[in-house]
Amino acid sequence: MVVETDLSDAEVDRIFRALADATRRDILRRTTESEASVSALAATYDMSFAAVQKHVTVLADAGLVTKKAQGRERLVCANPAQIARARALLDQYERLWRSRIDRLDDLLAEDAQQ
Amino acid sequence: MVVETDLSDAEVDRIFRALADATRRDILRRTTESEASVSALAATYDMSFAAVQKHVTVLADAGLVTKKAQGRERLVCANPAQIARARALLDQYERLWRSRIDRLDDLLAEDAQQ
């Protein structure tokens, strides 16, 4: 699967920073399984509603989730496209690594011929 | 490719936190292409040697790079296995998403039958 990765440094910063917290990763996991209101999410964490609200904001600013109003609730929905972009960024490093290995293999092959 | 992901929350925190900085991502990219000493890395960034040294420490604490002594230099080497683990974590979210879609498809199929 090919994923577009035209993201600015600041956007990538926000994505990985958002992922660098266990509570936020759990929110992402839960909303990936099924959307949930902020208060429904908050009910299961040992912290204030406001704290969970801030975590959701961090995820939303990173584009990893979206919020849609439904009555007085705000439903939090995961955005798998953004998760895929983050994964694609890590893929790039692995491709770099592989191309480096390939170059080393080429060098070894040349040495073997000489 | 199957990748082991038996990482604690704190370890995952460190990995994504380390990735949440453009300078550190650039160091990771460069050391993935080929190993480099800390001072060689520092020479190309518009900040002090000590600052770059700290960035390398953050990457090393996350397991994304290793340092090996060579004379008075410390060669920084990327650790592709750890990068792969981070990628595998993001894969999990995408798998979750896909299984959710599959469940929705099943529900729609049931509705269609009724």
Next chain:
DNA sequence: AGTTTCTACAACCATTTGGTTGTACGTTAC
């Protein structure tokens, strides 16, 4: 031996982060 180079590490500072409480406002329920 003396100097330079590379690294380590401490101390310090400004800003950000992750949490709190309190207040206010729109929506739902009685």
Next chain:
DNA sequence: GTAACGTACAACCAAATGGTTGTAGAAACT
């Protein structure tokens, strides 16, 4: 209409982050 619920947001605080400078030690060069 009023009470309860869900959310938004500001103000505040402790701790972590990302930078600096300075000092010191180990390795290499002359």
